[in-house]
Amino acid sequence: MACFWYYSQSASLTAAHFYTTISMKDKTALSTKDYETEAVIFTKDQLAKKAKNRPELQDLSFINGRLKRAIECPDFVYRDFEKPNDRRAHYLKEYLVNGVQRYTKVIVAIDQKPRFVVTAYRPDYVKERGKTELIYGKDN
Amino acid sequence: MEKTTKSILDLVKEIPNAASEQGWVFTLDKDEGALFYGPKIAPKDTELFQVSDEYAVYLDKKLHPRGVVIEYYANNFVQHHQEFKKLNQEFFSSSKDSIVLEPKKTGDSAIFKSLLEKTLISDAVLSPVRDEVIATK
Numbered sequence: 001m002a003c004f005w006y007y008s009q010s011a012s013l014t015a016a017h018f019y020t021t022i023s024m025k026d027k028t029a030l031s032t033k034d035y036e037t038e039a040v041i042f043t044k045d046q047l048a049k050k051a052k053n054r055p056e057l058q059d060l061s062f063i064n065g066r067l068k069r070a071i072e073c074p075d076f077v078y079r080d081f082e083k084p085n086d087r088r089a090h091y092l093k094e095y096l097v098n099g100v101q102r103y104t105k106v107i108v109a110i111d112q113k114p115r116f117v118v119t120a121y122r123p124d125y126v127k128e129r130g131k132t133e134l135i136y137g138k139d140n
Numbered sequence: 141m142e143k144t145t146k147s148i149l150d151l152v153k154e155i156p157n158a159a160s161e162q163g164w165v166f167t168l169d170k171d172e173g174a175l176f177y178g179p180k181i182a183p184k185d186t187e188l189f190q191v192s193d194e195y196a197v198y199l200d201k202k203l204h205p206r207g208v209v210i211e212y213y214a215n216n217f218v219q220h221h222q223e224f225k226k227l228n229q230e231f232f233s234s235s236k237d238s239i240v241l242e243p244k245k246t247g248d249s250a251i252f253k254s255l256l257e258k259t260l261i262s263d264a265v266l267s268p269v270r271d272e273v274i275a276t277k
Contacts, residue, residue, distance in 0.1 A: 049171075053167055059184070124190055125190035125269060
């Protein structure tokens, strides 16, 4: 799959506008293919559930930009800590500030088709490092 | 570029006051396995900073805490902090995917709140992943 970087021009939304926007008829907030060319979806129901506690998901430009790219072209992928056979943690490097690397992290459930996004956020730490198997890319 | 720095310990010590002033609640997301301690709707314009291997905090641009996330709460955090086991069963044994607990001023939920806040501080003292956080404008 060709990996190219792009940004959605969508503006950030207020929380109220966000919940209005995602209540549209279409049930999918994002539909794409991962680095193994398997279909991956992020449903609007799941997005609404997760956005309450994950402020990153209240920004639609994040969903259509970095989150999408982390699914399609991650820098590295670990098995999930809690469900290692059923879920994967995709990491995309964002930027390095003051020696600290920030990532986009997307948890993808792979135990059904299409694969689906469980949640996503922007940590500055790789929780799975040294704990679960690195299954794609290089974590360095 | 203007830099603001704050020690990990200083920011973690702000959590109890921030929680009381902003009415933080506990949300156990069983699907994700994470315990969130923050406002019912997480505020925007915050960034996640890891404090210890166990948890991270959402900080606003002035580096004030706006929420706490304990990833893999039941399968990791509680295993390392057995004192939570009994209270955890009391509050979070429902089969629902997401359980919200609003701490009260007295009773077991107040004990849970106090115990968690103390544990967050002790983790930051004993096993921080860094000494300070830096925000740039």
